[in-house]
Amino acid sequence: MQWLRISTLVLLLMPLNVLSSALTRDMVVLTSPDFEGRPSGAKVPHRSAFYIMRQFEKPGLDVRISSFEFKRGFFETGTGHNVVATKHCTSKECHAPIVITAHYDHLGGSGYRHYPGANDNATGVAVMMDIARRLKGIQLDRNIVFVATDAEEKGLHGAKHYVAQIGDDPVFMNINLDMLSIQKRNTLYALASKDFKPLKVQIESQFSNQLVQLTVFFSSKRMARKLNAPKIDWLRASDHYPFHRAKIPFIYFGSGLDKNHHSTDDSLDKINLEKLAQVSKSITGVVLSLANVNASDTN
Numbered sequence: 129m130q131w132l133r134i135s136t137l138v139l140l141l142m143p144l145n146v147l148s149s150a151l152t153r154d155m156v157v158l159t160s161p162d163f164e165g166r167p168s169g170a171k172v173p174h175r176s177a178f179y180i181m182r183q184f185e186k187p188g189l190d191v192r193i194s195s196f197e198f199k200r201g202f203f204e205t206g207t208g209h210n211v212v213a214t215k216h217c218t219s220k221e222c223h224a225p226i227v228i229t230a231h232y233d234h235l236g237g238s239g240y241r242h243y244p245g246a247n248d249n250a251t252g253v254a255v256m257m258d259i260a261r262r263l264k265g266i267q268l269d270r271n272i273v274f275v276a277t278d279a280e281e282k283g284l285h286g287a288k289h290y291v292a293q294i295g296d297d298p299v300f301m302n303i304n305l306d307m308l309s310i311q312k313r314n315t316l317y318a319l320a321s322k323d324f325k326p327l328k329v330q331i332e333s334q335f336s337n338q339l340v341q342l343t344v345f346f347s348s349k350r351m352a353r354k355l356n357a358p359k360i361d362w363l364r365a366s367d368h369y370p371f372h373r374a375k376i377p378f379i380y381f382g383s384g385l386d387k388n389h390h391s392t393d394d395s396l397d398k399i400n401l402e403k404l405a406q407v408s409k410s411i412t413g414v415v416l417s418l419a420n421v422n423a424s425d426t427n
Contacts, residue, residue, distance in 0.1 A: 246395050
């Protein structure tokens with residue numbers, strides 16, 4: 129079908145060993161010219177949304193599209209389309225869910241020019257889908273809800289819509305994935321609610337003895353100083369913020385500043401896919417570790 133058409137040229141240029149993993153395939157597809165920079169705002173979901181749906185269906189998740197309206201400027205509105213996939217709890221007693229988010233929209237393009245959005249945020253979406261695959265067959269006593277949010281670039285609208293939809297339903301936590309490309313520093317950063325201070329060692333341990341290490345912050349200002357980015361408010365920078373506003377604890381994973389951010393140079397060739405695979409494995413470990421935590425343990 130039209131929405132599953134993949135750039136043959138892009139695939140042919142990739143070495144066979146690189147194409148060996150589903151994570152790599154997802155990165156190739158999401159950043160391909162056929163996906164047009166993953167624009168948002170149209171009445172009909174973009175082909176990238178349907179691709180993401182199919183990847184969540186493969187491990188047996190319950191998948192749906194949740195559409196919403198959002199303001200574009202003073203007089204126009206757009207339509208966003210979140211992809212929501214649920215791995216259902218199979219225990220007799222199910223605890224509040226973990227909601228994992230990653231925005232799939234980017235800046236789109238025009239004519240033959242498109243913004244691939246490899247780091248922002250094909251990396252987050254590809255890792256989220258990979259986590260779903262890694263959790264296949266694992267029994268947990270809480271739902272794991274994966275939300276590929278739309279219209280993040282235009283104002284976190286997909287996350288705002290999801291949080292509004294859940295209302296007063298209990299949510300254990302949000303894990304937000306946004307820009308996970310690891311380069312020379314071999315460091316991934318996390319900004320977490322202070323609720324998770326007692327679990328800092330447990331969270332960081334999932335990255336121990338790995339090439340890529342994790343540094344956890346509980347203060348946006350401290351994270352900004354460490355990353356030498358004083359003008360960035362990391363608390364409000366991505367989809368974890370609407371959850372924070374709703375008093376839902378969160379952990380935001382990201383690689384920090386990227387000189388290619390929001391440029392056509394944010395392309396697949398800039399991504400270290402081996403490091404991205406390790407990040408995916410380690411964050412899956414964090415999910416499994418926190419899935420067995422009671423809410424009282426974070427107080």
